[in-house]
Amino acid sequence: MVLGTAQIGQEYGIHNLSGKPSEETAYQILDYAWCHGVRTLDTAGAYGDAENLIGKYQETTGHFFHIGTKLIADTADGMVKELEKSCGRLRCSRIWLCYLHRFGACKEKGVLQELERWKAGGKVQNIGISVYEPEELEYIVQNLYDSVDAVQVPFHLLDHVRWLKGGLLQRAKEKGIQIFARSVYLQGLFLQSADSETARRLLAGEALSELGRAAGECGMDIRQLAVSFVFWQPEIDEFLLGCETLGQLAQNLALEKEAGRQRLPDGVLQQVWDISKKVNDIVIDPRTWDGRR
Ligand SMILES: NC(=O)c1ccc[n+]([C@@H]2O[C@H](COP(=O)([O-])OP(=O)(O)OC[C@H]3O[C@@H](n4cnc5c(N)ncnc54)[C@H](OP(=O)(O)O)[C@@H]3O)[C@@H](O)[C@H]2O)c1
Known part of the structure; x- marks a missing residue:
């Protein structure tokens, strides 16, 4: 599991009850993750204080994660500035995985070439792109x-x-591209009750009820179903999960361990497939949830 850090750097999520964790909680989350074998973090310059918190944690503990961070700029010059800032906040001289945060940037003149130059010079080890759409x-x-x-x-x-x-x-994958899956709980929407105001607003109630039933039929809850589903997907190399509390992180690590014990039955996979095919576009695109698109 890769620990997502959007949640520790800012107030984040569709159903955020606890707000942004305190600095102390954020360090505890990073430390718990490290002590329980998590070695990869996902972050971004755009995630509030997240890079800074990670940098401070690494500097004080000497525990150095593999860090995937994202640059939001879409010009080569802008990226140079952002990379310097990210390295400064993370207190590191090179980045393990440097993503373009916006897919569109890869089509801008000089942007990918700049990333390739950094890779050749050892400033970044891997180049990534974050996408929202299959066409991308x-x-x-x-x-x-x-x-x-x-x-x-x-x-x-x-x-x-x-x-x-x-x-x-x-x-x-056949072209050698690693696949990182995000939104395993869809920002926490899967943990909402089917009749919650949020589920109703996003017209997600029926899908949540059906997923709950499918999980129940194989003796799981929806959380376990969500984690086991990505865990066993052969095309997925790594999955990300974000959390706001230590309890959530502990639970997610336990769910990952449990996922390794039991493959999902084919009948359940078929049910999940059928449920997902009925769902509307709003539910699966968090960018539309607050009317931004
Ligand atoms: N590349 C991109 O554009 C992009 C976009 C989004 C996210 N990300 C990355 O992906 C990471 C994951 O974010 P996501 O949006 O995909 O969210 P997610 O991992 O699907 O869901 C995380 C949310 O689920 C809830 N949660 C987590 N563990 C729980 C547990 N055990 N029990 C109950 N609730 C639990 C928490 O929300 P509440 O407690 O608030 O309900 C938490 O904020 C982010 O940290 C970030 O690193 C990247």
């Missing part, structure tokens, strides 16, 4: 596979059909 990944698979080492895609119980269609993820 298709573009990478067809045109940028020589430069791109990793992609981050939203992939979960309600959003997988379109990524598997035409063997898209498989083809990406």
Whole structure:
């Protein structure tokens, strides 16, 4: 499991009850993760204090994670400035995985070339692109596979059909691109009750009820179903999970361990497939949740 850090650097999520964790809690989360074998963090310059907290934690403890961070700029000059800032906040001289936060940047003149220069010079070890749409990944698979080492895609119980269609993820893997899955709990929406105000607003109530029933039929809750689902997906190399409390992190690590013990029965996978095919586009795109798109 990769620990997502959007939640520790800022107030984040569809159902955030606890707000942004205190600095002390954030350190405890990072420390608990390290002590329980998590070695990879996902962060971004855009995640509030997250990079800074990680940098301070690493400096004081000497525990150095593999860090994937993201640059939001879409010009080569802008990226140079951002990379310097990220390295400063993270207190490190090189980045393990440097993502373009916005897919569109990869089409801008000089941007990928700048990343490639950094990689050749050892400033970044791997180049990644964060995507939202299968068409974006298709573009990478067809045109940028020589430069791109990793992609981050939203992939979960309600959003997988379109990524598997035409063997898209498989083809990406065959081109040597690592697949990181995010939004395993869809920002926490899967943990909402089907009749909550949020579920109703996003027209997600029916899907949540059906997923709960499918999980129950194989003796799981929806959390375990969500984690086991990505854990066993052959195309997924790593999955990300964010948390706001130590309790959530502990639970997520336990769910990951449990996932390794039991494959999901084919009948449940079929049910999940059927449920996800009925779901509307709003539910699976958090960018639309507050009317931004
Ligand atoms: N590349 C991108 O554009 C992009 C976009 C989004 C996220 N990300 C990355 O992905 C990471 C994960 O974010 P996500 O949006 O995908 O969220 P997620 O991992 O699907 O869900 C995390 C949320 O679920 C709830 N939660 C976590 N563990 C729980 C547990 N054991 N029990 C109950 N609730 C629990 C918490 O929300 P509440 O407690 O508030 O309910 C938490 O904030 C982020 O930290 C970030 O690193 C990247």
